[in-house]
Amino acid sequence: MTTNAELAARFEEFADLLEADDVEYKPRAYRRAAENVRAHPSPIADRVEAGDREAVENIDGVGDAISSKIVEYVETGEIEELEELRAELPIDMADLTRIEGVGPKTAGKLYRELGVQTLDDLEAAAEAGEVQEVKGFGPKTEANILDNLEFARTVGQRHLVGEARPLADDVLAFLESIDAVERCEVAGSIRRWRETIGDVDVLTSTTENEAVIETFVAWDSVDDVIESGPEKASVRVGEIRVDLRVVVPEEFGSALQYFTGSKDHNVSLRNYAIDRGMKLNEYGAFDVSEIDDPDAGQRVGERVAGETEEGMYDALGLPWMPPELREDRGEIAAAETGDLPNLVTRADIRGDLHTHTEWSDGNNTISEMVDAATKRGYEYYGIADHAEGPGVVGGMGLSGEEILEQVSDIREVGDDADIEVFAGIEANVDAEGEIDLSDEVIDALDVIVASPHSALDQDAGTATGRLVRAVENPAIDVLGHPSGRLLNQRSGLDYDITAVGRAAAEHDTALEVNSDPRRLDLWGSAVQAALEEGAKIAIDTDAHQPSTLEYVRWGVHTARRGWAEPDDVINAWDETRIREFLH
Numbered sequence: 001m002t003t004n005a006e007l008a009a010r011f012e013e014f015a016d017l018l019e020a021d022d023v024e025y026k027p028r029a030y031r032r033a034a035e036n037v038r039a040h041p042s043p044i045a046d047r048v049e050a051g052d053r054e055a056v057e058n059i060d061g062v063g064d065a066i067s068s069k070i071v072e073y074v075e076t077g078e079i080e081e082l083e084e085l086r087a088e089l090p091i092d093m094a095d096l097t098r099i100e101g102v103g104p105k106t107a108g109k110l111y112r113e114l115g116v117q118t119l120d121d122l123e124a125a126a127e128a129g130e131v132q133e134v135k136g137f138g139p140k141t142e143a144n145i146l147d148n149l150e151f152a153r154t155v156g157q158r159h160l161v162g163e164a165r166p167l168a169d170d171v172l173a174f175l176e177s178i179d180a181v182e183r184c185e186v187a188g189s190i191r192r193w194r195e196t197i198g199d200v201d202v203l204t205s206t207t208e209n210e211a212v213i214e215t216f217v218a219w220d221s222v223d224d225v226i227e228s229g230p231e232k233a234s235v236r237v238g239e240i241r242v243d244l245r246v247v248v249p250e251e252f253g254s255a256l257q258y259f260t261g262s263k264d265h266n267v268s269l270r271n272y273a274i275d276r277g278m279k280l281n282e283y284g285a286f287d288v289s290e291i292d293d294p295d296a297g298q299r300v301g302e303r304v305a306g307e308t309e310e311g312m313y314d315a316l317g318l319p320w321m322p323p324e325l326r327e328d329r330g331e332i333a334a335a336e337t338g339d340l341p342n343l344v345t346r347a348d349i350r351g352d353l354h355t356h357t358e359w360s361d362g363n364n365t366i367s368e369m370v371d372a373a374t375k376r377g378y379e380y381y382g383i384a385d386h387a388e389g390p391g392v393v394g395g396m397g398l399s400g401e402e403i404l405e406q407v408s409d410i411r412e413v414g415d416d417a418d419i420e421v422f423a424g425i426e427a428n429v430d431a432e433g434e435i436d437l438s439d440e441v442i443d444a445l446d447v448i449v450a451s452p453h454s455a456l457d458q459d460a461g462t463a464t465g466r467l468v469r470a471v472e473n474p475a476i477d478v479l480g481h482p483s484g485r486l487l488n489q490r491s492g493l494d495y496d497i498t499a500v501g502r503a504a505a506e507h508d509t510a511l512e513v514n515s516d517p518r519r520l521d522l523w524g525s526a527v528q529a530a531l532e533e534g535a536k537i538a539i540d541t542d543a544h545q546p547s548t549l550e551y552v553r554w555g556v557h558t559a560r561r562g563w564a565e566p567d568d569v570i571n572a573w574d575e576t577r578i579r580e581f582l583h
């Protein structure tokens with residue numbers, strides 16, 4: 001069956017190709033549809049198959065034209081118009097756009113002018129000095145492309161958790177529908193909620209291996225069977241590889257523990273076990289204290305655990321630990337002393353402080369966004385559109401006067417709303433760490449998020465000084481997406497998180513975990529380092545439309561990877577406490 005993620009990927013590709021073809025407006029509509037399709041809570045293909053065309057049209061941002069394409073794709077596996085565009089522009093778009101400064105538009109131009117289709121073509125053209133001859137390019141762009149090629153090649157292999165996890169959820173739902181499957185669970189990096197995923201690992205227990213594997217490789221969504229054997233199968237769904245392992249019920253827990261990883265966590269845990277006369281592997285936990293040669297086989301010694309994952313940790317005298325913590329960053333020692341964190345959950349989140357509206361580059365009105373936040377059960381909600389400044393795309397940012405106008409609009413909406421609405425702004429942290437807002441504007445606002453959008457290639461020393469300066473600024477409440485990275489596209493600022501975290505703690509500025517799956521910035525290890533310095537974090541979505549308020553899912557798990565507890569997260573606090581912090 002066609003998944004929502006697959007449909008979304010098609011519309012994103014559509015948008016890229018239309019942009020490459022210099023078509024205006026339409027790409028944005030397709031991107032918006034893609035976001036909403038991806039975030040849709042149930043399989044859209046089911047509605048199509050039930051003939052419920054209206055339900056499809058009623059999805060936000062979909063409408064008549066796009067719903068026809070959804071129906072076409074679900075029914076035929078193709079969208080004719082997309083096939084035509086693909087033939088017209090045979091470009092490796094995902095590869096090329098990974099180069100900083102190369103978007104779909106540029107890729108289209110490079111194809112038309114120089115016939116560039118792949119990274120190799122681009123490298124050859126840049127090395128031959130052909131790129132700088134194209135109108136709108138120059139020697140600097142050409143040098144930049146050459147500098148970025150290696151990064152683009154190495155990061156190319158990993159997928160965003162925001163794309164891989166919805167697919168993993170679909171895989172789980174499919175496996176759960178197979179009668180012979182007793183238990184199933186994701187494992188690997190996806191269960192640890194890493195920001196990027198190499199492949200999706202899934203594990204099932206059954207007594208009927210063959211039936212399960214046969215059914216799995218025959219799943220409608222599978223595009224390619226990479227390998228298939230008695231205990232495992234690997235398939236490709238879209239761009240993503242899915243590894244299924246099938247085990248007997250008695251070994252489900254040990255296999256789940258083993259295949260969840262991380263490798264470093266497993267190595268440390270295994271050593272911890274050896275020190276206690278235990279042997280740990282994917283088949284179980286074994287007491288080998290009485291055994292002369294514990295390495296003689298996989299299943300030597302007395303088997304003490306394996307059916308459940310809890311049992312595996314319990315066999316070592318340790319509590320079970322959330323997969324997000326399993327990165328070998330101190331979790332085993334913390335478990336031993338009973339100091340594992342009580343991680344923040346989605347239910348703890350009471351509001352969002354960094355969201356956009358059509359006042360800048362968002363898609364919806366203030367009240368539409370506030371309604372969506374209210375429906376989510378939030379207690380408070382902050383609008384933070386872009387202020388004008390360096391790095392903000394032409395005309396999208398608000399001037400001081402426009403901010404004051406927007407504040408009064410936000411107040412009006414707030415007066416009628418059932419939740420507290422904060423008037424905020426996303427200011428720009430310039431290359432020196434300053435923001436450009438007048439005192440009058442600062443006084444009118446409830447929350448100031450300040451983010452770096454320009455000069456993202458500074459050296460680490462300069463970048464650290466810049467971000468420290470920003471968090472020391474008493475006007476700034478939240479440092480937004482501190483590094484400015486875009487996963488698979490640009491690495492962003494390299495800076496000393498410990499120094500920034502320490503300054504943030506001292507000056508009561510929260511550091512943002514931007515939940516947009518393309519950012520996830522701060523990321524797990526940075527959250528952990530900042531919290532160790534006593535800093536607070538804010539888990540914000542940076543939503544540009546109601547459906548992407550759901551990005552909070554990625555932000556919460558990223559914060560959990562950084563050991564965050566509810567008390568560390570300012571938007572898990574009640575309104576009184578957060579207002580005091582923001583003041």
Ligand code: DGT
Pocket residue numbers: 187188189190194196197198199200201258259260261262263266267
């Ligand atoms: P990925 O797919 O690159 O995002 O990362 P993972 O962590 O999902 O890695 P993957 O798919 O290669 O393997 C899944 C898990 O299996 C991994 O997290 C830990 C376990 N594993 C795989 N190979 C080894 C190994 O050689 N030693 C140990 N201890 N564990 C391994």
Ligand code: CA
Pocket residue numbers: 188189190198199200201
């Ligand atoms: Ca994996």
Ligand code: CA
Pocket residue numbers: 188199200201243
């Ligand atoms: Ca794997």
Ligand code: ZN
Pocket residue numbers: 426451453480481
């Ligand atoms: Zn931003």
